[in-house]
Amino acid sequence: MREQDCIDLLRRAGCSEGVIAHCRAVRDLALTYATDPLVDRDLVEAGALLHDIGRGVTHDIHHAEVGAEMCRSFGLDEAIVAIVERHIGAGLTADECSLLNLTPRDCMPRRLEEKIVAHADNLVKGTRVITMEGRMLHAVALPRRQRKRICRLGQEMELFR
Known part of the structure; x- marks a missing residue:
């Protein structure tokens, strides 16, 4: 999908210019992790x-x-x-989804492209890129298991940068 097609869909869905700017910032950061030939850069871009x-x-x-x-x-x-x-934090298990009143399904990122976008989203606050330490400060209220998952995803993704 072309960038403009994605932006058109965001607008059609009712997203504000602030959300669109955030999505572009996540895309820009995600593409810095998508340099391995095994990664589908077009999928990372559209997904981000x-x-x-x-x-x-x-x-x-x-x-x-x-x-x-x-x-x-x-x-x-x-x-x-x-x-x-599957982009929330570092993913949610079916049980976690159920506890959050979401449809109880496995929402853990599996494919590399899914992990890249989830990680990039974790590191973009508004349109500003933050550190992993900054992200963890924002995650202090999350359950320990989810915080550990965010850390592990970050460590895995940093191998691609």
Whole structure:
């Protein structure tokens, strides 16, 4: 998908210019991790641009689930849908989804492209890139298991930078 096609979908979904700017910043950072020939750079770009499409409807934790459903309704590739659905923190287990009143499904990033976008999103606050330490300060209220998962994802992704 071209960048403009993604931006058009974000606008169609009701995303603000602030959300669009954030998505562009996440895309820019994600592409710095997508240098390995095994990584589908086009998928990383489209997934990063669209990861917060659900914020056109809600800004709570449900935005990933809502965004995935929007992407499906737009007929987007399931690989993009998976990035949107699995980008929260370092992923959520089906049990964690259930506890958060989300559909109880496995939302753990599996593919490298999914992990790259989740990690890049963790490191972009608004449009500003923050450190891993800064991210962990923002995650202090999360359960220990989720904080550890964010750290492990960060360590894994730093190998690609």
